Amino acid sequence: MATQLPGWKDKVLFTPGPLTTSRAVKQAMLRDLGSRDFEFIEAVRDIRQRLVELGGVSAEEYTAILMQGSGTFAIESVLSSTLPPDGKLLTIVNGAYGRRIVEIASVLKIDMAVLTYPEDSVPDLQEIEACLTADRAVTHVAVVHCETTTGIINPIAEIGALAKRFGRHYFVDAMSSFGAVPLNLAECGIDYLVSSANKCIEGVPGFGFVLAWRPALLGTEGYARSVSLNLLAQWVGLERDGQFRFTPPTHALLAFHQALLELEIEGGVEGRAARYQANHETLLAGMRTLGFECYLSPEQRGYIITSFRYPTHPNFIFETFYQHLNRRGYVIYPGKVSSVDCFRIGHIGRVFESDIMDLLAAIRETLAEMEISLSPTPTENLS
Ligand SMILES: Cc1ncc(COP(=O)(O)O)c(C=O)c1O
Incomplete structure (x- = not known):
């Protein structure tokens, strides 16, 4: 049987779809x-x-x-x-x-x-x-x-x-x-x-x-x-x-x-674009503070999904990172880039800036649990 979190709340999907949908x-x-x-x-x-x-x-x-x-x-x-x-x-x-x-x-x-x-x-x-x-x-x-x-x-x-x-x-x-x-x-x-x-x-x-x-x-x-x-x-x-x-x-x-x-x-395509863009910006700023680096340069990046490089820290194992976040109720996505180890976080679906802030807090806790400390990423690498 599928496990449910207390209060029957599904995990939040930060994926490229299927996505979190409204009730x-x-x-x-x-x-x-x-x-x-x-x-x-x-x-x-x-x-x-x-x-x-x-x-x-x-x-x-x-x-x-x-x-x-x-x-x-x-x-x-x-x-x-x-x-x-x-x-x-x-x-x-x-x-x-x-x-x-x-x-x-x-x-x-x-x-x-x-x-x-x-x-x-x-x-x-x-x-x-x-x-x-x-x-x-x-x-x-x-x-x-x-x-x-x-x-x-x-x-x-x-x-x-x-x-x-x-x-x-x-x-x-x-x-x-x-x-x-x-x-x-x-x-x-x-x-x-x-x-x-x-x-x-x-x-x-x-x-x-x-x-x-x-x-x-x-x-x-x-x-x-x-x-x-x-x-x-x-x-x-x-x-x-x-x-x-x-x-x-x-x-x-x-x-x-x-x-x-x-x-x-929500205001049609423009309204939705504004929410996803805000999700994206909040995520990027938070991930930069946590020490993650984007795969794409700022001018190439869209606001649908972001690929982050695996940190070089020896304790970083993506499967463990994923499982820790999953247990906390957040589903991220593996990478698909052929030549570089990346994972992905989507900003689309029924997710808001508050969900992104919760995800960032869960990532911070997960890093601490995995005993990974990273220095914040320099601003020029992220918008
Ligand atoms: C750009 C693009 N094309 C095609 C597909 C394939 O869609 P589906 O998995 O629904 O067949 C996806 C799925 O994420 C996609 O992002």
Whole structure:
């Protein structure tokens, strides 16, 4: 049986998702709605409309398609449904999620070009331009917005401008940023954007979603390489009668609807961005005082998740550190950087500055317990 803390309070998740959600979001799932019921269909309609609005665009230009499964399923849906048989994908990679796009495309046997950058660097726009100039076969360009591997934010508007200049379709994996980093899909030239329910909109896992530029989507008839992940067919079904083709995650969708209402109350994307930014700044200042160092330089860092280098102290063992914090009710996240030992702390989900202060106090106690004393990190290494 899962252990519960006294008072039935769950541990606080400082992870990139699933995240800590509000009580009302969890309570929204205490209902059994039929998937063909008008009340459920109305919730789905409202969710789709709100998602388009969050992208800063109109429903005449863009449409939202909900796809069962985790975020990766929605990515796979776009890649398997929108490239023509003779299409070629240029993927820009600076982390594990960029590499995942490459993996999916290669399983799908999609012709590909890949530009790879170090995990602590943003892609080089001149190189992307040179690649698009040289390789006329490229039909689609793909990049991750917030590369959750490190927390780096990639320049999606600039890459989008290049893709448009060369007349290429543009796909953005905005899994861990959408809803908390202000963005206008049309201004960024995005044809397809993917995110999922359990990230910055603060719902629970169960589905991903695609925001698609209608003219691009409508031109993909016959391209799908999968039945269940067929993006156009899923859209046709949702448009026809508001229903999913196959069993939808009804409870997760009700939770997500509630999460969208809470996002609106918080002040929309800007309001959420302000809270996450405050969480991030409080965390960084506290971690600096405790002697931790960020993996990314200040100009590369986003406010979604932060990678911290392992301290060099001989007593630091990440698993022990993790377990101590876990016992205190705080869940942090292992690192994903390939070449450097790091751990990650997310600032997203239903967490506030007071939670960050509690986490910092728990980290201080944990360090004392592990007999680790560190000198505060010099200010220039952290913002
Ligand atoms: C940028 C990015 N892309 C893709 C994924 C994969 O999402 P999922 O684990 O929901 O399949 C994640 C998950 O954290 C992510 O952060």
